[in-house]
Amino acid sequence: MNRIDRLTGMILLLQSHRVITAEQIAEHYEMSVRTVYRDLAALGEAGVPIVAEAGVGYSLMRGYHMPPVMFTEHEASALFMSGEVTEQVADDSLRGALRSALLKIRAVLPKERQDQLNRLKNAVGVWLSSPRKDEEQRSIMPLQHAVIQRRCVSLAYNAGGRGDITSRTVEPLGMMFYAREWHLIAYCRLRSEFRDFRLDRIVRWEVLTEGFQGHEGFSVKTFLAENLDAHEIVPTTVLFGPAIMDRVRREMPCTCAPEQVQPDGRTRIELLAWSQEWLIGWLMSLGPQAVVEHPPAMRQRMREAALQMAALHA
Template structure:
């Protein structure tokens, strides 16, 4: 079993080398959950098999320029994952990036057997993923593509951005550091020349965007550095008692409102939240199921709900 696992790991390491310009031993060790020493042994095994690997201390490993193995065969699960990944990309990325992805997938399909192509087509016809919200501005269908290109080429991007607290959009020159998906939206961290500091932006608020040929003015740390550095937003503890038969309908939404834990009793489920916005966000969400729940704490949440109800003109 260990020999088989090692064989598959070594093959996977080769594909990592083939797909990237530089691969670090530490990254490989984390990916395959083994020690760095084990990765060193696996790299030596690839070298002994005749794979021309170039390694430099402190940098990483790479394949000699131009070296490629002929196209490999795919397992059944890998083939079916192609169809699933295309549907996921269609749901989660903007139209321009999906078009590029589809072109790349078509090239992969060209290596498949006729029967495998039929299997993918059958799965695609019976796999639908609905987009739950507008994650992108339809007037800017290439926002992700431009940002990806800006990051990879380290070129400044110019954009028109509508901040939520401003009535009018303003112009920005930014150096995009990285992109991440959270909740229902795509975000990116960038150095903003207007603010002369790092800022977080939401992609659907971009009104216009283009990449320039101007290089980055500084060297940026990896994305996780800026995400880890973000100060946690202050929260308010909320406890709500929900009728047990109804509580299951909240399982999908509650995570977006700071859900922490639940305690199940005979007739009720007591849910605990750490809410970032009790006054508007949580209070308005609570009104969707208020006839099935009771606010246990805090008192201010009850006051906010009463204010909203008072303002309603029926």
């Protein structure tokens, strides 16, 4: 990125934050804090009204805005592709707002850029998973608003998918999409601890008028990392047949060691999955193309699972 583009982007970064530190700007652009200070000084000399508050950070003077920015061909294409991917993980409430926003962006593009996006739309498709049935849809946008407005949510939750429905009042703190599902991260008053609630296991919910305080230093990413670390992780070495390696790379959401191709064409991988139950089910779905090599206890559990499946189809 040349300096002109970086300075323009820095104004947009300041414009999109109420206040931001030099360290945050440096991290965003992957450069030194000293360079940030030089760029901020250059913007000030050029007439951009930057307000510096000692110990707090930098902001733009209230009321200052850059004129509309013209999207380049790559930027317009990137926005289109982001929208196509988000369509696959969003529900109707989020999908509608996304389409409306992209429509407004299209409206300010020149005719040439609009024609390029139309050609791209006809030439590109994104398919992450099979769509849910209407009755399985979960409304994401109201829960996002509950997180932002710090309002409590009442849940009827199917814990572990076992049919044991419990009523809870939670303090929503964030939402994450991982393992092919949306998750609500919240403080559960019933359990008196932070919990991870899968949206597909929420039987019903209601955003309450009651607000909540606290949890100011809570980080959703840190919580998930610590939550995964708290589970017993048993390294499992698996041999995968060449016919399923594309599927393995596409579906495997756990961490793994580098692949080792064997003389017989199979690939040995050491998996680190936080849920052994999930791993067994996933490996079973791969059939004889996946063979657990180590540890012996995992081989035994796979054998027992296979025998149970065979008995059901005797």
